[in-house]
Amino acid sequence: MKRLGLGSGMQARFVLAMGGAMLVVVAILAVLLGRQAASQREVTRLSGTVIHELFDRSMRSRGETMARELADALSNPLYYNDLEQVGALVRNVSRQRAVGYVLVFDAKGRLLHDGSVAVPDYGRAMSDPLAAKAVAAKAALVQESPKVLENSMPIMVGNQRLGGVRVGISLKEVQVLEAQASQTLAQRLEQVGTRHLGWLLLMLALLVAIGVAVVLYVQRTLVTPIRGLAMAARQIEAGDYQVPLRENHRDDEVGELVRAFARMRDAIARHDREVRHMAYTDALTGLTNRLAFRETLDHRLMAARASGHQLALLFADMDDFKRVNDTLGHEAGDEALLQFVQRISEAVSAAGGDEALLARFGGDEFVILLAEGDVAAQARELADLLVRELGKPLRVQGRELFLGASIGVTLFPDDAADATTLLKNGDIAMYQAKMAGKNCHRYYSRAMDHAVERRVHMEQELRGAWERGELRLAYQPIFRTRDRRMVGVEVLLRWQHPTLGTIPPSVFIEVAEQSGLIEVIGPKVLRAACMEAAQWPRSGDGEGMFVSVNVSPRQLRGGELPDLVAQCLHESGLPASRLHLELTETAVIGDEMLAAQLLDKLHRTGVKVWLDDFGTGFSGLSHLRQVPVDGVKIDKSFVADMQRDPDDLALTTAIIAMAHALGITVVAEGIEQEVQFDLLSQRGCDLAQGYWLSHPITATAVVQMIESGA
Structure with a gap:
């Protein structure tokens, strides 16, 4: 009985020992499995959080960058x-x-x-x-x-x-991309955990040794790489895209995960470089854009303040660039712009110094910053060079275009102490160059601020002046030279401001032209003139008085003039033969083909076209062969000294003779003396106007002169 009890006790103890050992093994396995599961969950959670933060930050930064860049x-x-x-x-x-x-x-x-x-x-x-x-x-x-x-x-x-x-x-x-990344990471971690679990089950006999080995293996092959990736992700999140990753030649999932992470890091870095390039570079020309130039200007201003050096800024704007886009299209405009950039770059390289910075501010505006050496002398030399080079003709789509550039020059610290003021002063000086006739350069002066303020104020006052009844029409009578009978009138625009008084047309017409308001005022003047002329009685010989209306170059280049004229004639009932349109010679220079097409449309309606200020442009009589006109008006500068200057008399005589040879009527303006009228009449001038014949009069006075048979 004792043996049986002993045997039973040993077996029981063995079973108990085995059971205990199995329980220990199970407990150890459970602890190991629990530790592994917890580690996997922690890694998954940490990586998921990092991926989410990375995607969120990247998308927010990307959206803000795109919005800011697109707004600029x-x-x-x-x-x-x-x-x-x-x-x-x-x-x-x-x-x-x-x-x-x-x-x-x-x-x-x-x-x-x-x-x-x-x-x-x-x-x-x-x-x-x-x-x-x-x-x-x-x-x-x-x-x-x-x-x-x-x-x-x-x-x-x-x-x-x-x-x-x-x-x-x-x-x-974004959530789809983030979910794919998280799912891929979770799958990789799950595969690694499953593989490690198999090794643990196969190596139960060597539990302690294998357990230690497995712990070390997991620590080295899984936890350390994942921790490294998590640390790298935090650095990338902070904006450090050059974070190094350990060299990895493993072919398992962790190795693939590390390499995938490296590719993702490189892709994010590349995307960041592309975004920065897009944010700081002009897409068409490849030049520095406004944003990058402003940052560079701020840095160089700080350096100049510290060193006491000067800076020079040149603000260049292409003249009449919009006309290229309007008439030849935006592809031709881009081609002209690129040719301009090439010429500007060559000029800056030749005269601007090694530290010169050229940037495109958008459209047809360019800015050049000089920061090395005698910048004042460099700016003068560079401005002269730019005017010469940019004034040369461009060859675009088989056409020769003359554009030129207006350039404003300003200096730091002489003219401004900060970047904003410096840029504003350069823009003001550039505007003054345009006011001076374009294709030239001007230096900024404090007096320019007052001029700009006056112009802006006048532009504001001019807006709505027609609706407020401040603008009115006056009429300059036009007489036939052979019998001094009034046959027509030229429409003049007068502005009586309630506080500024009478503003000369030479002042406000220029403001209207440059601001674009002439495109609003011009049609109103044409419509009102047609309405009034349609009510005038016929003269004694049964012929109706014609009314001559000046047309802005902007209206001609817009291409809508024929439709506008037809609409005004239809609304007023004025016969087309009684409407004359006056164009300046410079309005048709540069694109005779477009002008000829528009004038041909006007001729088909019966409207007559006169060339105003004839002889003052660049082309002279050569344009009469290409642009169909019915009459020319000899500029008053020729008439004024005609009796004292033999050259003016000879030119006037030649203009009359050549115009008559082409079947074109000749009108002389600015006649202020009887001798001038007699000289023109003797040379066969058809029509005349001026203060000696009559001052500008109202519509009521026009009717009275018609009824009196003047």
Whole structure:
């Protein structure tokens, strides 16, 4: 009985020992498995958090960068209402992955472009939940909804807000990418855990040794790489894309994960470089853009303040560049722009020094910064060189174009102490160069500020002057030389301001031309003149008085003049033969083909066309063969000294003879003395006008002169 009890006790102890050992093994295995599972969960959670933060930060940064860059790029096209260029920029951004939409709107929140061809909602107020804050935002704005992360940015030109842009990042697309990355990581970790579990089960007999080995193996092959990746992810999140990764030649999932992470790091770094390149480089010319130039200017100003050195800034703007786009198309405009850039770059390399920086500010504006040596002398030499080189003709699409450039020069610290003022002064000086006749350069002076302020004030006052009744029509009678009978009148525009008094036409017409207001005022003058002339009685010989209206070069180049004339004639009932249009000689120079086409359309309606200020342009009589006109008006500068200067008399005689040979009527203006009238009459001049014959009169006085048979 004792043996049996002993045997039973040993067996029991063995069973108990085996059971205990099995329990220990199971416990150890459970502990090991629990540790592994916890480690895997921790790694998955940490990696998932890092991936989520990385994607979130990347998308927010990307959206803000795209919105800011697009707002800068859209300022100039939106200012000039260039919807074609706006659409091109919008579509370029819309093609990028995860971009759900791009919306461009004006200052009132009305949609201008969404990247589509038709833009079905063009001009409609945006009504989506995020639109109100986007329209009201005065700076960068980030909004988020369950479906989209939107970055809004106002579009500014100086202090004027033209509208804004909204770039929507699709959160669904971002979540898909993030879920794919997290799923791939989880699958890799699960495969690694499954493989390690198999090794543990196979090596139970050597539990302790294998356990230690497995722990060390997991630590070395899994935990350390994952921790390294997590640390690298945090560095990438902080913006350090050059974080090194341990050399890895493993062929397992962890090795693949490390290599995939390295590729992702390189892709993010490459994308960041591309974004920075897009943000700081002009897409068409490859030059530094406004944003990069402003940053460089700020740095160089700091250095110049510290060293006491001077800086020079040249602000260059192409003359009449819009005419190239309007007449030849934007492809020709781009070609002309690239030729300009090449000439500017060569001039800067020749006269600007090694530290000179050339940037495109948008459209046809360029800025050059000189920061080395005697910058004042360099600026003078470079400005002279640019005027010479840019004034040479361009060959675009088989045509020879004369454009030129207006250049403003300003110095630091003489003219300004900060970047904003320096750029403003350069722009003011450039504008003064345009006022001086274009294709020249001007230095900034403080007196220019007052001139610009006066011009801006006059432009503001001129807006709405017609509606307020401040602008009125006057008429300069035109007489036939053979019998001194009035046969027509020239329409003159007068401005009587309630506080400034009478403003000379030579002042406000120039402001209207340069600001574009002439395109609004011109049609109103033409319509009013037709309406009044249609009510005048016929003269004693039964012929109706003709009315002559001056047409701006802008109206001619716009291409809508024939339709406008036809509409005014239809509304007023004035016979087409009684309407004469006066064009300056310079209005047809540069594109005789377009001018000839428009004038041919006008001729077919019966309207007559005169060439005003004849003889003062660059081409003289050569244009009479190419551009069909019915009459020429000899400029008053020839008439004024005709009796004292034999050259003026000879030129006037030649103009009359050659014009008559071509069947063209000749009108002399500015006649202030009887001897001038007699000389012109003797040489066969057909018509005449001037203060000796009559001062400008009102419409009522015109009617009285007609009824009196004058």
